Amino acid sequence: MSEALFRVEKLTRRYSDPGREVLGLDQVDLSLAKGGRLGIVGESGSGKSTLVRLLAGLDRPTSGRIWYEGTEITGLPERRLGFLRASVQMVFQDPRSSLNPRMRVGDIITEPLRSRLVRRQLSAEVDHGARLAEVLAAVDLPADAAGRFPHEFSGGQRQRIAIARALAPKPEVLIADEPVSALDVSVRAQVLNLLTELVADQGLTLIVVSHDLMVVRHLCDQLAVMRAGRIVEQGATSDVYSAPKTDYTAALLAAVPKIRTGAGRGDSEPPGRFGEPKSGREGAHQ
Ligand SMILES: Nc1ncnc2c1ncn2[C@@H]1O[C@H](COP(=O)(O)OP(=O)(O)OP(=O)(O)O)[C@@H](O)[C@H]1O
Numbered sequence: 001m002s003e004a005l006f007r008v009e010k011l012t013r014r015y016s017d018p019g020r021e022v023l024g025l026d027q028v029d030l031s032l033a034k035g036g037r038l039g040i041v042g043e044s045g046s047g048k049s050t051l052v053r054l055l056a057g058l059d060r061p062t063s064g065r066i067w068y069e070g071t072e073i074t075g076l077p078e079r080r081l082g083f084l085r086a087s088v089q090m091v092f093q094d095p096r097s098s099l100n101p102r103m104r105v106g107d108i109i110t111e112p113l114r115s116r117l118v119r120r121q122l123s124a125e126v127d128h129g130a131r132l133a134e135v136l137a138a139v140d141l142p143a144d145a146a147g148r149f150p151h152e153f154s155g156g157q158r159q160r161i162a163i164a165r166a167l168a169p170k171p172e173v174l175i176a177d178e179p180v181s182a183l184d185v186s187v188r189a190q191v192l193n194l195l196t197e198l199v200a201d202q203g204l205t206l207i208v209v210s211h212d213l214m215v216v217r218h219l220c221d222q223l224a225v226m227r228a229g230r231i232v233e234q235g236a237t238s239d240v241y242s243a244p245k246t247d248y249t250a251a252l253l254a255a256v257p258k259i260r261t262g263a264g265r266g267d268s269e270p271p272g273r274f275g276e277p278k279s280g281r282e283g284a285h286q
């Protein structure tokens with residue numbers, strides 16, 4: 001078996017809200033090999049975002065340990081997390097809130113390359129203009145997108161901009177937390193197909209959080225099912241689908257609609273490549 005890229009042991013995150021304590025994550029163990037594609041599913045509040053934020057080093061655990069490529073990151077000061085900041089990139093749910101509306105797209109995408117921590121990890125010679133052109137092409141956006149502002153793009157295109165930003169520092173791991181659930185149904189398939197292609201072309205390790213089990217079924221070869229801060233089931237995606245071990249997982253699977261309705265969350269697609277929308281490329285205001 002290949003060396004674990006991420007390893008997590010008894011990871012716990014307790015939130016202290018005034019008047020109450022919430023156990024966001026409860027003693028989670030996890031291991032992900034390089035090149036793995038892990039889907040994380042579970043009901044709302046089960047701890048999915050908490051887990052991936054900890055993996056990305058955006059939050060600190062209450063207890064437990066995380067190793068990235070054999071280096072323990074738990075407890076490392078921010079100034080020593082540069083390798084993680086360069087190697088692990090996130091794409092969030094809603095590009096309207098994750099992209100700064102006052103910045104031009106080119107500046108948004110190259111922002112990670114300007115971070116002092118990340119810069120120290122990259123070869124000194126990264127040509128920002130060249131990298132910008134590369135990642136714009138990779139996400140299928142025109143070169144002149146660089147000079148425009150996020151509001152000039154459709155939802156699907158904005159998510160492509162967020163993906164381009166994540167790719168800019170040549171990460172090893174892409175973590176996507178509900179990457180398509182804020183998007184119009186008609187463009188979800190395009191963005192998911194793009195992610196599939198990028199992961200294959202660039203040999204990325206992928207972690208995807210989604211409410212929509214069809215999304216992880218297409219993107220991921222491994223599945224972790226979360227409930228109340230714990231991983232209650234874990235295994236190869238095909239095994240979990242064909243023989244769920246818990247009633248909870250069976251219920252989650254059963255909740256996936258079988259028929260494409262054309263509206264609302266949880267629309268499903270048959271296995272294989274996601275269907276393309278009926279009307280060609282996305283328009284300017286989706
Ligand atoms: N910053 C916070 N302060 C207090 N409680 C929090 C915070 N973040 C998360 N929680 C709580 O921790 C638990 C897990 O939350 P988390 O956001 O990880 O769930 P999730 O599985 O991502 O849910 P969703 O599918 O709705 O995004 C929930 O009970 C949530 O209310």
Ligand SMILES: [Mg+2]
Pocket residue numbers: 048049050
């Ligand atoms: Mg979440």
